[in-house]
Amino acid sequence: MPEMIGFLKPKQAVLDRRQEIVADLKDLLPKGCLISEERELKPFETDAFLAYRRLPLAVALPETTEQVAALLKYCSRYGVPVVPRGAGTSLSGGAIPQEDAVVIGLSKMSRILDIDLFNRTATVQAGVTNINISEAVSADGFFYAPDPSSQLACTIGGNIGMNSGGAHCLKYGVTTNNLLGVKMVLFDGTVIELGGKALDAAGYDLLGLVCGSEGQLGIVTEATVRLIAKPEGARPVLFGFASSEAAGACVADVIGAGIIPVAMEFMDKPAIEICEAFAHAGYPLDVEALLIVEVEGSEAEMDAMLQRIIEVARRHGVTTIRECQSALEAALIWKGRKSAFGATGRIADYICMDGTVPLSQLSHVLRKTAEIVAGYGLRVANVFHAGDGNMHPLILYNINDPEDAARAEAAGNDILKLCVDAGGCLTGEHGVGIEKRDLMLHQYSRNDLDQQMATRAAFDPEWILNPSKVFPLEGRPAA
Amino acid sequence: MIVHFEPASEEGIASVVRSAAAERVTLAIVGGGTRAGLGNPVRTDRTLSTRRLSGIVSYNPAEMTMSALAGTPLAEVEAALRAKGQMLSFEPMDHRPIFATSGEPTIGGVFAANVSGPRRYVAGAARDSLLGVRFVNGAGELIKAGGRVMKNVTGLDLVKLMAGSYGTLGILTEVTFKVQPVPPAAATVVVSGLNDAEAAAAMAETMAQPVEASGAAHLPESVRGRFLNGALPDGAATVLRLEGLADSVDLRAEKLTTALSRFGSVSRLDAEATRLLWAEIRDVKSYADGTRRALWRVSVAPSSGHQLVAALRLQTGVDAFYDWQGGLVWLRMEADAEAELVRRYVGALGGGHASLVRAGDNVRASVPAFEPQAPAVVQLTERIRARFDPARIFNPGRMAANK
Numbered sequence: 001m002p003e004m005i006g007f008l009k010p011k012q013a014v015l016d017r018r019q020e021i022v023a024d025l026k027d028l029l030p031k032g033c034l035i036s037e038e039r040e041l042k043p044f045e046t047d048a049f050l051a052y053r054r055l056p057l058a059v060a061l062p063e064t065t066e067q068v069a070a071l072l073k074y075c076s077r078y079g080v081p082v083v084p085r086g087a088g089t090s091l092s093g094g095a096i097p098q099e100d101a102v103v104i105g106l107s108k109m110s111r112i113l114d115i116d117l118f119n120r121t122a123t124v125q126a127g128v129t130n131i132n133i134s135e136a137v138s139a140d141g142f143f144y145a146p147d148p149s150s151q152l153a154c155t156i157g158g159n160i161g162m163n164s165g166g167a168h169c170l171k172y173g174v175t176t177n178n179l180l181g182v183k184m185v186l187f188d189g190t191v192i193e194l195g196g197k198a199l200d201a202a203g204y205d206l207l208g209l210v211c212g213s214e215g216q217l218g219i220v221t222e223a224t225v226r227l228i229a230k231p232e233g234a235r236p237v238l239f240g241f242a243s244s245e246a247a248g249a250c251v252a253d254v255i256g257a258g259i260i261p262v263a264m265e266f267m268d269k270p271a272i273e274i275c276e277a278f279a280h281a282g283y284p285l286d287v288e289a290l291l292i293v294e295v296e297g298s299e300a301e302m303d304a305m306l307q308r309i310i311e312v313a314r315r316h317g318v319t320t321i322r323e324c325q326s327a328l329e330a331a332l333i334w335k336g337r338k339s340a341f342g343a344t345g346r347i348a349d350y351i352c353m354d355g356t357v358p359l360s361q362l363s364h365v366l367r368k369t370a371e372i373v374a375g376y377g378l379r380v381a382n383v384f385h386a387g388d389g390n391m392h393p394l395i396l397y398n399i400n401d402p403e404d405a406a407r408a409e410a411a412g413n414d415i416l417k418l419c420v421d422a423g424g425c426l427t428g429e430h431g432v433g434i435e436k437r438d439l440m441l442h443q444y445s446r447n448d449l450d451q452q453m454a455t456r457a458a459f460d461p462e463w464i465l466n467p468s469k470v471f472p473l474e475g476r477p478a479a
Numbered sequence: 480m481i482v483h484f485e486p487a488s489e490e491g492i493a494s495v496v497r498s499a500a501a502e503r504v505t506l507a508i509v510g511g512g513t514r515a516g517l518g519n520p521v522r523t524d525r526t527l528s529t530r531r532l533s534g535i536v537s538y539n540p541a542e543m544t545m546s547a548l549a550g551t552p553l554a555e556v557e558a559a560l561r562a563k564g565q566m567l568s569f570e571p572m573d574h575r576p577i578f579a580t581s582g583e584p585t586i587g588g589v590f591a592a593n594v595s596g597p598r599r600y601v602a603g604a605a606r607d608s609l610l611g612v613r614f615v616n617g618a619g620e621l622i623k624a625g626g627r628v629m630k631n632v633t634g635l636d637l638v639k640l641m642a643g644s645y646g647t648l649g650i651l652t653e654v655t656f657k658v659q660p661v662p663p664a665a666a667t668v669v670v671s672g673l674n675d676a677e678a679a680a681a682m683a684e685t686m687a688q689p690v691e692a693s694g695a696a697h698l699p700e701s702v703r704g705r706f707l708n709g710a711l712p713d714g715a716a717t718v719l720r721l722e723g724l725a726d727s728v729d730l731r732a733e734k735l736t737t738a739l740s741r742f743g744s745v746s747r748l749d750a751e752a753t754r755l756l757w758a759e760i761r762d763v764k765s766y767a768d769g770t771r772r773a774l775w776r777v778s779v780a781p782s783s784g785h786q787l788v789a790a791l792r793l794q795t796g797v798d799a800f801y802d803w804q805g806g807l808v809w810l811r812m813e814a815d816a817e818a819e820l821v822r823r824y825v826g827a828l829g830g831g832h833a834s835l836v837r838a839g840d841n842v843r844a845s846v847p848a849f850e851p852q853a854p855a856v857v858q859l860t861e862r863i864r865a866r867f868d869p870a871r872i873f874n875p876g877r878m879a880a881n882k
Contacts, residue, residue: 116780116782117683117687118683118781118782119683119780119781119782119806120686120687121780140687141687141689142687162632163632163636165630169630170629173603173607174630176607176636176639177603177607186855186859190855191855192853192855192856192859193853194856196780196829196830196831197779197780197829197830197831198778198779198780198806198830198831198832199599199600199604199778199803199806199807200604200778200831200832200834201832201850202832202834202849202850202851202852202880203849203852203856203857203860203878203880204640204643204644204648204860204863204878205593205606205639205640205642205643205644206640206856206859206860207639208606208636208638208639208640208642209635209636209637209639209640211636211639212632212635212636213635213636216635217635229686229687229688229689229690229691230689231689231691232689252541252542253541255541255542255543256540256541258564258565258660258661258663259660260659260660297689297727298689298727298730300726300727300730301723301724301726301727301730304724304726304727305724356626356628356629356630356631357628358539358542358544358627358628359541359542360539360541360542385630388628388629388630389542389628389629389630390628390629390630423626423627423628424626424628425626425628425631425633426633427631427632427633428628428630428631428632429630429632430632431632432632432633432634436633440633440634443626443633444623444633444634445623447620447621447622448622448623448624449634451616451620451622451624451637451866451867452624452634452635452637454866454867455635455637455640455863455866455867456635457866458859458862458863458865458866459859459862470634471634
């Protein structure tokens with residue numbers, strides 16, 4: 001396909017020294033921790049944003065914070081770009097490398113260092129998967145709340161990089177609200193610690209700044225996160241509607257009535273069909289839109305809350321209400337939702353948008369999205385976190401047809417601009433990465449963006465870390 | 480003579496800042512001035528107040544967000560929310576009682592100082608509710624960051640950076656924040672007669688139960704009588720707040736009573752007493768004593784709070800009570816501030832943050848108000864500061880880590 005998103009031109013001086021750099025990096029790491037053979041570099045040439053790929057100069061897989069520090073010290077000294085990588089599940093191209101870059105992958109740093117149930121914290125290395133944290137404390141009745149759909153694979157380091165969310169964030173917040181501290185390595189190899197088991201830290205909220213910074217400010221090697229007591233029970237319920245507008249209005253009214261369910265997920269007809277065909281979750285196929293609303297608590301509490309939600313849904317002409325009768329059924333309902341992206345990949349290539357809009361704009365944005373995509377002659381499936389207005393239109397296209405791909409990308413850009421114009425933002429949880437970099441000036445003024453870039457430069461004056469990402473290539477301050 | 484600026488618009492603020500930056504004139508940034516005692520004392524050439532930049536810009540209860548100009552009185556924000564059955568989930572503390580200040584706290588001041596209360600340990604701090612800001616930087620440019628939606632990862636999160644920066648990075652002109660429905664019912668479970676260590680264990684046990692406690696504080700016998708006009712049962716009071724639908728609160732209170740009965744005698748407070756008690760805990764009523772005796776606010780891991788107090792007691796006279804499951808210790812010193820001692824023990828117990836909230840002028844002049852930081856972090860902080868306020872005109876020294 002034609003490439004519409006630019007990369008920085010590789011530094012010739014770095015490419016010319018490739019052999020020497022590889023040899024030097026090998027010396028900094030234990031045996032087997034540096035990958036430099038083309039065949040072995042292949043798996044690292046892209047992440048889950050598959051439309052773009054670049055072979056990196058080398059991939060380093062350090063086992064300790066000290067090794068990460070040594071790598072960064074070396075790379076900053078010689079001006080070698082560095083691309084941090086967790087599990088490579090970024091949907092915005094946050095971990096796509098470039099030809100002159102060393103990928104620093106944290107996958108070998110996957111130990112849980114400390115579980116402290118009295119203080120309800122877990123301290124883990126950055127390469128621990130999201131689901132592993134909850135699994136490690138599940139038997140004791142606790143869990144870690146942010147649950148991106150990729151939680152089986154994605155790592156906590158990547159979650160911090162992207163400030164990941166998930167279906168249950170409506171009640172429990174996103175990564176930044178559940179992160180207590182990090183150990184991280186700055187561009188020059190300096191190791192710092194921010195936060196810890198105490199809730200307050202001194203000085204500026206650097207932890208808040210690092211969370212969601214997409215590998216621009218440093219490399220997180222360890223994290224301390226909050227654990228929460230598991231609710232007594234949880235029950236997802238399916239609500240079917242005759243139109244997307246009715247479902248969207250129902251979401252706003254539930255929230256407006258002062259009810260905060262733990263999750264409110266939205267699927268339109270194409271998404272329902274795709275997910276049902278894959279997961280056989282028992283989704284109704286005779287509706288135009290579906291809400292998965294999950295409540296939690298004791299049986300009596302869930303009954304009381306559901307009764308109130310059902311009253312609101314009836315006012316919006318709900319056509320199907322299906323309460324699940326067993327844990328198996330509940331698991332199936334979530335399996336269908338959480339596999340939406342994978343299931344869509346079975347029937348077509350797609351790009352997944354990630355705009356966020358104020359709840360009052362949901363219906364308007366859904367209608368306009370359909371018009372935009374139809375205008376490009378493509379199809380769209382919508383599946384998203386409706387409770388917090390985080391939309392995920394999946395634009396279906398054929399990756400082998402260059403014109404189709406260009407149309408899909410153009411439609412995606414139009415949709416994201418629509419979200420911003422409706423009072424929302426370009427990305428709610430996937431990050432800017434490489435994908436939305438050139439749209440940043442649609443959401444921010446030149447001054448706004450300059451202030452962000454100046455802040456970035458306070459951390460990484462030479463612009464070594466993940467350099468092609470997040471900020472438009474034009475207008476960057478000189479190194 | 481101190482010149483006092485009170486611009487009534489963002490552009491007015493930007494214009495004052497541009498002249499000040501050009502002439503290297505330092506500015507004290509204030510809202511209602513009720514929290515001026517927080518942080519290191521600052522001496523500046525001029526004062527700039529956001530007081531006239533006042534008013535709620537937009538409020539949509541169904542979206543659970545509000546935007547307000549920075550100088551809007553907190554009371555006005557809370558009244559508008561209350562009228563729609565909503566609230567600020569982080570329960571900002573009112574500093575007037577402990578400082579004996581008058582005046583009106585502003586919503587900008589709440590976020591600039593990241594002021595939170597008892598619910599903070601489960602619902603997050605002020606910074607967790609802040610979704611978007613507009614501010615004037617030290618070059619006199621108007622900058623916006625964040626937005627008005629619940630989830631936003633578009634670029635660097637300057638919103639978090641601005642929260643708790645005490646007016647040293649920029650002057651907040653408008654804030655957008657999320658709000659929450661007021662829970663229809665509330666109750667407090669009281670366990671009486673526990674010592675500090677037992678109370679810590681009872682609070683940890685509470686947080687391990689699926690009851691969603693939204694407050695966990697321990698009021699030792701020395702302070703218990705100063706809350707609720709002495710109406711709490713005899714002996715130290717370990718208090719646990721439950722909120723939600725009326726039936727849920729009842730069920731959860733029963734469940735918690737059963738779980739905690741092995742610790743001591745358990746009783747319950749109704750909704751009205753609950754509201755009053757937690758407002759008093761939030762505002763540190765026990766130490767609103769009209770004195771300037773040194774008052775520390777120490778944040779540590781909940782398991783360390785009572786150990787800190789026990790260790791200090793062997794060395795000096797302290798009075799204390801605990802919020803945030805024991806992780807927030809309010810320490811009133813009976814004689815000296817003992818900064819070196821307090822900070823040494825905080826470090827020895829696994830680290831945290833001891834801030835000197837109140838003290839006599841001599842002490843405030845010599846003790847850094849906030850926990851000193853590692854040199855690498857101080858350097859980073861200085862570089863960030865230089866990118867926001869290159870002429871260093873905003874609240875110089877307010878947050879300085881070392882003196």
